[in-house]
Amino acid sequence: MFEAAEVGRKLSKKEFNAAEPELHHSLLSLQQKLRRSDHSLIIIVSGVEGAGKGEIVDRLNKWFDTRDVQTCAYWEQSEEEKQRPRMWRFWRDMPMRGNISIMFGSWYTRPIVDAAFGNISEAELDQELARIRDLERALTADGVIIVKLWFHLPKSEQKERLEQDAKINKFKKSPVLEDFSKRYDQFAKICERALRLTDGGTTPWHIIEATNYHYRDFATGKIIASRLESVFNSDESQQVATVSNTDSVLDAIEPQESAKITVLDRVDLTQSLTESDYSERLSELQKKLHGLAWLMNEKKRNAVLLFEGWDAAGKGSALRRVTAAIDARLYRVIPIAAPTDEEKGHHYLWRFWRHIPRAGRFTMYDRSWYGRVLVERVEGFASADEWQRSYAEINSFEEQLLDHGIILCKFWVHISKDEQLRRFKEREIDPRKKHKITDEDWRNREKWDDYKIAVNDMIAHTSTSRAPWTLVAGNDKKFARIQILETVSSQLEMLLED
């Protein structure tokens, strides 16, 4: 999840200054519209310590006409508040129609802190999160627009900032959060769960990379603006408000290339292997995997591997290197193409549920349920509402696999746009490969940037600590195959130990 906010997005001061006046103006005019509407707006400002949430709140107060904006900070509960149910303090601060509440801290803080410090169990955390979803759903149904912002910093960046802060002002840190940097990993895991389980269709989370503060502030403003716009547009068209593309920070930030970096840009595509290193590693890993597959069978565990990637990225050939290692009785490969009539007649997850392996077996999906948020999103086969809500559906589906003890590996095989072109051309010449290249491949290639955004969003919403995505460096096929075999082997090895 958070890796999509560690890619180095930034805006220079110059870029920010050039674009900011227009954004400011559009926020003001949207606020005017809000005043005359039946909606109110809650902006939840949350995220890691050190991300500059205070600065963001200040910025928002500068951007908006503050006559009908209230900023609510939630530190320790007052005596009055402690005597009532926990949500009372938030109900006190609910904005009236036409108004804006900026919530600095929110109903998420307490459950996350309690879980991070081990005061409540995972089931209790989930219970709290279910209540939050109910609350947000009730408010949304009543016309409240809730924009949930999570400001993220990489671990090293956060540490540095906290140390600097401590030098400047040793009183700044809030007491509850004091020893969080020590607990960064535990905290990140809990936050991820909280975000994932409350990442709803009408109340999605926006994870914003906060390292560069020009980018951070601009993205914040853009997200709020585009959310308000989409709500007002659906009001006018009398349709149910969906979130459309507003959850993509990338879409929101228009011209600046440096702000459009995605997780894919962080993959080092120069990595490669020599032929002899490759041969050696391949036979070594296949031998290991062969044994691990039988061990898995003996232990009655099951595994699901899924492969996504660009056209011509080498998914198929990498997959064959995996299956070559495993006894054919132990696996099934499910190629996902256009659904059958029967599959079309069901929920889109049904066709994947039916192939879940039994104990001791592998299912390998050559393309997968992620088609919903990739090709179906980009080609418009799924409506915005449909693919948006599928993040949560997919996360819930995968959680059920993991809870059952199924081992899950997810691969995106990445290549550069140039490399794809090279391979396409090669295929066109080679009579043995010519059938593999179609007009559709060329059409998909034209939408490269849209797919890139879709992949980035997919990682942001569905790469979790329990079911992380592996981004495979695919420009060198040998390197890619070894990376995949290594990942599968080490996952199996680790999970079969217990």
Place this chain on the structure above:
Amino acid sequence: MFEAAEVGRKLSKKEFNAAEPELHHSLLSLQQKLRRSDHSLIIIVSGVEGAGKGEIVDRLNKWFDTRDVQTCAYWEQSEEEKQRPRMWRFWRDMPMRGNISIMFGSWYTRPIVDAAFGNISEAELDQELARIRDLERALTADGVIIVKLWFHLPKSEQKERLEQDAKINKFKKSPVLEDFSKRYDQFAKICERALRLTDGGTTPWHIIEATNYHYRDFATGKIIASRLESVFNSDESQQVATVSNTDSVLDAIEPQESAKITVLDRVDLTQSLTESDYSERLSELQKKLHGLAWLMNEKKRNAVLLFEGWDAAGKGSALRRVTAAIDARLYRVIPIAAPTDEEKGHHYLWRFWRHIPRAGRFTMYDRSWYGRVLVERVEGFASADEWQRSYAEINSFEEQLLDHGIILCKFWVHISKDEQLRRFKEREIDPRKKHKITDEDWRNREKWDDYKIAVNDMIAHTSTSRAPWTLVAGNDKKFARIQILETVSSQLEMLLED
């Protein structure tokens, strides 16, 4: 919740035979429509042992054209099923568009059984229920119509049936459910929680009184028919499918008066007190309550009392008998009339949240948040979608009060329609009371039957073991006041003991 299904609704054989052919015909033609639509239908048949679920499933198979109906029974998991996540077996049986699955047992069975036998905690039960809500929401969003039926029997009736069953066929009982009659109360509590937390706007529960089997079957058919109708109607009008009135079994059963009995009809309105008994009990109870209020204050607990009831039922005068007993510093009475501008500018629960008492105090609401599902429903001030979803919102709100340790008493003061007429006329004559009777009262009176249904549904959805409704026998004002004072005192007494 279940008390609304213990009121003695029935149909005679003759009534059933007269009405059944039309119902059968309409189910068949709705099935035709379903075939041509993008929807599929899941009918979940659940409820207490002995309610005749098998007979219902047989009946449904007779009513529908069974070519595209599958009946799925969920007993013990097969070996195949155990090797996959728990939901896999249900995904296997998902109906294709145009088809019907009758699920005998369902995804609810295992969590309820596990919780009833203490194998999982309340938080874990809630976690499972949240997953079920996600599943149902995902399916519903995809066009699946889910009709959830819960067949209820009063405890004594169930016991009798199980004994009879055992005589006829000792192998009939399913092993999992074997000693449930012994655990009736524990089981009822868990079921109530499961139903309450999954009683969603688009997937409401229908609790059907199963004592009389003509009524039981007819109500089942009517509910399914009216649900299908409402979905097809919203399809035609291109609106989001809401549940409209279909959750009211009472609306579904048209002409037969014996089937229209509500919980209110079970209140014995002949109960009364003599003047001297009343005086004695009154002073006794007020003295006791005075002490309990101070004890509550000392223990830093808080209490919420709410009063609903017919016009002229005597809510106000009963409330005064309660406040007379309590030190004025300890309570506030909040009369609920038309909302202020500020209140209108918020979610409808906001105006009630703001008056939640602090520790050691009482808030008494003279009319309450239940206005949403009473006057607002009947008068059409709230849309069907709005009042339908408010059951869940109200339950969640009250649960937060209870979890905080707040003592909650809910009263519906009931009088007969004749008694109301008598009091209205009396008020018109009496110059001191004349101001209390308005045209609106007469207009409300015309909608008596609609209110009766609304009250019945309210009890069915919001009377829980932790926050039960007290139905007050109000024809004799003296009796009513004593009943209220007794309830408040005994609740306080019990809950201040801990």
